[in-house]
Amino acid sequence: MNWKTFLALLARDAHVARRNFIPLLLQTFLQPMMFVFIFGRVMVRSGYMPNAYKSLLLPGIMAISMIFTGVWAVAMPLIGEFQFTHEIEDRLLAPIENDWLAIEKVFFGAAQAVVAGLAVIPAAWLLLRPVELNLQSPLTFAGVTVLVAFLSACGGLALGCSISQTQIGLMFSMVLTPMIFFGCAYYPWSALANFPILQKVVLINPLVYASEGLRGTLVPQFPHLPVIAVLLALLVFDSLLLALGLRQFRRKAVT
C-alpha cells in the first residue's frame, strides 16, 4: 500500500467531482426534493397524509439519496471507463496494487454519499418544517450513516464491474427501483405486518436496513428495527458487496 498514490487517486476524483459540481448537485437532490415536496408538503397540507408523516419520511429520503449518490458515483464511471473510454488504464498502471484503486473508488463514493445524506437533512427540513427530529445518540447516527455510505459505494463497485454499458437502463429498472420501493424508505418496516411474506422477503434488501437505521437514530419515536440488528446487517452487507465488488474489479482490471 502506497499512501502517496492512494491520496493522489483520491485527489483526482475530488478534482473531477468539483468540476462537475452543478450537474452532480442536480442529480443528487432534484428527485428527493421533489418527492419531499409532493409527499411531505402537498399531500400533508391537503390532508391526505397525517402531519407525522413528514418526520417519518425524512430518514427514508436521506437513505435513498445516499444510496443513489454512492452507487452512481462509483458505478457509472467504472462502467464507462472499463468498457468504453479506457480512462482507468492510466490509474491501473499507477504504482499501487489494483485492489487499492477499487478501494479508493469506494472511499470516494462513500464520502460523496455522506455529503449527500447530511445535505438532505437541512434541505428537507426547510421544505417540511416543522419536523420532529429526535437525535439521541449522535455516535450511533454517525455509525449508521458511515455504514450506509459504504453500503452504497460497495454496491456501486459490485454493480459497476458487473454490468455492461447497454445494461445501465436495466440496472435502474431491475435493481435500484425495486430496491427503493421495497426498501422501507417511504414507510416503516412494521407497516408491512399485514403482508407477512413480503415483510420477510424485503429483509434481503439492504436499503431496508439503511432506512430503518436512520429512522431508528433520527426519529426513534416511530417503530423501527432494533438499531443493533441494523448495524450488524449493514456490516454484513458492506463486507459481502465489497468482496463481490473486488472480485469483479479484478476480473475487469486484468485480462
Place this chain on the structure above:
Amino acid sequence: MLAGIRTHELRKVFTSPPPLAAGGGFGPRRKPKTDKNGSPGKGAPTREIVALNGLSLEVLPGEIFGLLGPNGAGKSTTVGILTTRVRPTNGQAWIGDYDVWAQQVEVKRLIGVVAQRPNLDFSLTAREILLFHGAYFGLDSRARAARASALLDRFKLTDRADQMVRGFSGGMMQRLSIARAMMHDPQVLFLDEPSAGLDPQTRLLLWEIIREYNQGGKTILLTTHNMEEADALCQRLAIIDHGQNIALGTPAELKASVPGGFLLRVRFSKHSTELIERLKTLGGVREVRLIEPEPGDDESSVDVYADRGGSLVSEIANLAAANGVELTDVHISEPSLENLFLHHTGRSLRD
C-alpha cells in the same frame, strides 16, 4: 538503475476474444465449462485463441527493441503481459529483476506505457493529465509542474495545455499519451504502435523524441507493423507471428538473412515446372518459390529471391518466352524487413 526485459516461454490462451490492445477488450467473460479431466466439457461454447505460444525474448537495458508482426501476431498481448494488464497462461516475464506477475507494484514503478488505443482521462485537461500522473508516481508538486510544462512544450501541446482533451485530434491525443508515459521518467518505455495515425511530420518528431529518451539509458520496447519505423528506430528486432518469435537480430542482420536481399514477385500466364527449374539457374538467383495458386487462378505466381533486381527482369522474360509462357507481372522489392517477413511466413505483413 538500468532495466531490461526478459520473457521465458510466455503463453497466453484467451477463452474469449483477445484484447484489441494492451489490457483492453473488456466485456462479459464466460469461463469455459470443463469436465473432470479439465478439458472442455461437451456443449461448452469455447473458442480458445492462442495469442502467445511460448515466446522467449530478451531486451537489453538501454536498447530500443522492436516487435514486428502483422495484426494478431501477439504483439499487444506481449505488451499487456509485460505491463501487468494481461495474466499469462504459462511462462514468466521480468522487468529488470522483478517478476512482472509477482511484483506488480515494483514493475509498475519502472515502466511507462502507451497503449494502442487512446486512454486519456477525459475528465481532465492536458496539463492536469500529466500533473495527476506525476502525482500517482509520487512526484512533488514543483517537480510535477516543471516536468509537465517541459513535456507539453516538447510535444508541441503548450497552446492547448489547459483545454479538456475530449476535443483533441487523434494525433494530439497520441502525443499526449506518450508525454504522459514519460512523465515519471520510467526506465522502460512501452509503445504499442506509437505512430499509428500520426502525420509524417509528427512521426519524425516522435522518432526524434524516442531516440533522445533512449540516449538517457532508457529501454524502449515498441511494437509496429511499419517496416520503415522498425528499420529507422530499432537497434534489434524480433519478428513474431502466431505468438512465436520467428526471427531476431539487428535490422541489418535480419535483412541480410533473406537470400539475396532482393525479392521479385513475378506472375506467368500459366504454370510451368520446367520454367521454375530454369529460373533457379539464372545468375544471382538464390531461391525460387512457387506460390500456391488461388482456386480458379490459371496464372502462376513465383517469388524469386536474388542478389540483384531490375537486371533480372529481361532474363526472366526471355526465359519465360523460350518456355512458351508469358510474363504478366513483376514487382521488385529491395532488401527490406517486409521481404524478410514474407520469406519467413509466406505472408505479407499487411495481410
